[in-house]
Amino acid sequence: MYLDSENPAEIGDLRLVCQHGRAVADQTPQLWCTVVVAGLRSFNDLDGLRQRLRRSGVLPLHITLRSRDIPENTLMPVITALSEYLPRIRTFEVTSADFRLLLQSFASLSNGAVDPALFLEGLRLDWEDPHPLLTYSVGQSYDLGYVFPACPRLRLLEIPVGFSVTNKAFLANLTALRFFAINSHFVVLDRSAFDNVLDMLAACPHLEQLVWQGPQLPFTLLKRAFQPQRIISMPWLKIAEITTPGPGLDLLGCLEAPILDTLFLEGSQTYGMFGPDIDAQGRGLLAVVRNLIWRSPKLEIVRLCCIGRFAESDALFDLFFHSFPDMVHLALARCDIRGILPRYTDLWPCVTSRKLKALQLYGCDRLDAPYLVDFVHDGASFGCPLDLLIVNRCGRILDADFQQMRGHVTTYSEFHPAV
Numbered sequence: 001m002y003l004d005s006e007n008p009a010e011i012g013d014l015r016l017v018c019q020h021g022r023a024v025a026d027q028t029p030q031l032w033c034t035v036v037v038a039g040l041r042s043f044n045d046l047d048g049l050r051q052r053l054r055r056s057g058v059l060p061l062h063i064t065l066r067s068r069d070i071p072e073n074t075l076m077p078v079i080t081a082l083s084e085y086l087p088r089i090r091t092f093e094v095t096s097a098d099f100r101l102l103l104q105s106f107a108s109l110s111n112g113a114v115d116p117a118l119f120l121e122g123l124r125l126d127w128e129d130p131h132p133l134l135t136y137s138v139g140q141s142y143d144l145g146y147v148f149p150a151c152p153r154l155r156l157l158e159i160p161v162g163f164s165v166t167n168k169a170f171l172a173n174l175t176a177l178r179f180f181a182i183n184s185h186f187v188v189l190d191r192s193a194f195d196n197v198l199d200m201l202a203a204c205p206h207l208e209q210l211v212w213q214g215p216q217l218p219f220t221l222l223k224r225a226f227q228p229q230r231i232i233s234m235p236w237l238k239i240a241e242i243t244t245p246g247p248g249l250d251l252l253g254c255l256e257a258p259i260l261d262t263l264f265l266e267g268s269q270t271y272g273m274f275g276p277d278i279d280a281q282g283r284g285l286l287a288v289v290r291n292l293i294w295r296s297p298k299l300e301i302v303r304l305c306c307i308g309r310f311a312e313s314d315a316l317f318d319l320f321f322h323s324f325p326d327m328v329h330l331a332l333a334r335c336d337i338r339g340i341l342p343r344y345t346d347l348w349p350c351v352t353s354r355k356l357k358a359l360q361l362y363g364c365d366r367l368d369a370p371y372l373v374d375f376v377h378d379g380a381s382f383g384c385p386l387d388l389l390i391v392n393r394c395g396r397i398l399d400a401d402f403q404q405m406r407g408h409v410t411t412y413s414e415f416h417p418a419v
Helices: 011-016 021-026 040-044 044-053 070-084 100-109 133-134 191-202 247-253 275-296 311-324 369-381 399-404
Strands: 002-003 034-038 061-066 090-095 121-129 156-160 176-180 209-213 240-245 263-268 301-305 329-333 356-362 388-392 412-416
Touching: 034 040, 034 044, 040 044, 061 070, 070 100, 070 209, 090 100, 090 301, 156 399, 176 191, 191 247, 209 247, 240 247, 247 275, 275 311, 311 329, 388 399, 399 412
Parallel strands: 002 034, 034 061, 061 090, 090 121, 121 156, 156 176, 176 209, 209 240, 240 263, 263 301, 301 329, 329 356, 356 388, 388 412
Antiparallel strands: none
């Protein structure tokens, strides 16, 4: 059920079809299990909220509160009404423009609950506006573990960059941990705050997915040397999505994840605009990827986006093409790659990328066509052809070049010329 003053339709319309339709809707708990409260009118309609919660019967609830510009005296009664249903809440998301109010609402929810959140599986905290606490109070800890003291089924936690959890027992059963920031957030994590994030990861022995979505830091604010003093064992980690440059790259450099099979690296759009800084960031990125060769040798799927030009960028792309023997899918979007080494060279005295079956290129305008043509031809010659090749708007690759390659791709090929 979507409670939105700007979108009042959906189930409300179903109930207006006829008397029978209203009875069916009112007596079908599955229709009322997802509640999104958004807009001032929805927050003021407490009776309507309680009625809809009652209609959900005993089924698990999925609650979202979009409380931007909602005053405290309007939000808190809604939190109080929800506290009665905390034991049945399966997923819970609160978005607010007021950082203090965001935390207070969770504390009130827990204090007003009769029973703990035994069935809570997903929890997301978000705020929509840049806030001084995010930018300047770096390293502060806000303890979600005491807000929801008993969450044995919690599997997914999404929290903003700069937020931490000091009660590590709260994290024990997580399988997915996501940090995120909106584009206007800029955070510098000092050593203490960064160590706190590492402590959080160390407290997640079952973690399978780690996401660090931003922020993309200004180079002048990031002075780390990418020389981790701690190694965190992540025996079950399979997926890592990291925005770089920024502390996320440092996190990746600290992880030992032997079964990691999927890696997404999202580069900054400002990559390449600062000479000395970009080279320093590039050396850090290269060092982290070199560590991955032996810490996470099972990489199968890699997506690189907006990785710009720096002094050793050629070496970085060569590593992805040639140093992960289990790689099956490689995608590059808007990356400053210029060439690809052949499948067999004196440097690699064996055929590389034997398991690579899918290659996707988008907006790689500096990649010269002969390198790609030779790479595809080599795969066919050595008995390891590509199954899929997609070339989309790569400025130096023309239709004539693609026609030379498509006959060596076994299943599917697609070409879109640069405009």
